[in-house]
Amino acid sequence: MKRTFKLTLIAVLVALVCNCLMFATAASAKTISTTATGYKSASDVPYVKVGNNIANWGARGEVATFLTTYANNFYVGVNTYESWMYSYGGTTNDDTPDSPLYLLLKSCLKDHHTHETTYGEVRYHLKYTDCVSNDTTKISAFYSGNIVDSTWDYGATYNREHIWPASKSIGGRPDNSDAGDSADIMTLRPAIPDVNGARSNTAYGESNGFYDPGESIHGDCARMVLYTYVRWGITWRMFGKDGVIESIDVLLKWMEEDPVDTWEMGRNDAVQAITGTRNVFVDYPQLAWQLFSREIPEGMQTPSGITTAQGDTEPQQQVPWLVVGIVGGVIVVGGVIVVVVLVSKRKKLQVVTDESNA
C-alpha cells in the first residue's frame, strides 16, 4: 500500500512538471509584446461611447493582432480584402495612378466618407480619436508622445498638426468652417505647438532635408499619407522634397518596421464613428505593397494575420497553446492513473498468491 502511495505521488509530480513546461512554452509563443490593454480579439474591446463618438481604446506599441467589430462591419460586399487581393496595383511612380486596385480602394474610402469634418469641429473630436485607453480627459500629442490635458484651450497646449501639410493640400490652409482634405480628421493630429512648428511642411524621410518623426511613429505617418494619397487623390504631391514623403521605398520600409498597434486600430474606430470611413492601410497594410507592385515581406505583422505575398492569401495559423497544454496534461494524468491502477492490481494479486502459498 505504501508503495502505491509513493507511485501515485511521483505520478502527480511528473504530471505537474509536464503541465508547467507546456504552459511556459505557451507563454513564450505569444505574439503580443506588451499587455498595456491585453485585448486579443474584437469581442474583448470595451467601447466607451459619448454621443456619436467612441473613445480610442488602444495602447501605443501594442501590435494589433485582430480586426475590430467596427472594421469587420466596414469591410463587406465588394469592399473586402478577398475581393481586392487579386486586383492589379501597378503604381510605380508618383504619376496619376489609375490601376484597378487604386480605383477600388479610392471608391471604398470615398463612398463611406458620409461626414467630412470641418477644421473647427476637429478641435472637439481629438479627445476621442487621440486619447489613450478610453481616457478622454487626456490626449496623446503626436511626435513628442506627451500625454496632455484634452481640454481645447485655443491651441495653447496642443494644436492641429497637418500630417499632410496644408500648403501641399488641395484645400490649402483651412478656416474653421472649411471641410475637405486639409480638414479631414483622419490626418489631423494634436501636437505640441513648438513641435508642430519645427516640422513645418517638410516632407517625411530619412535623408538630409527630410523630417524624421521618430521610429515609433514611422508606420503611423506612412499609413496616414497613403490614406490621403488614395482618398483625396493628391498623387502629384506624394513623393520627394516637394511632396510629403521621400520615396516609395521609405514609405514601405517605415510601414514594415513599425507595424500597426492597437492605438492606431482604436483611432480608426473612433474616426469611423465620426466620418463613416476608415484608413484601409491600417486594417490591411499589405495592400500598400500590392498597390506599388512590390512583394509583401515574408512574415510581416498585419492586424488580419494575412502575411503572404499578393494573390496568395493564407491566414496565419495560431497554435492553440492553451488547448495543447490542457490536452497534454489530461493525457499524462490519465496515463499515470492507468499505471497506478495496474501496479496496485499486481500488488493485490501478489498478496493473494502469497496468502494461498501460506
Ligand SMILES: [Ca+2]
Ligand atoms: Ca507606430
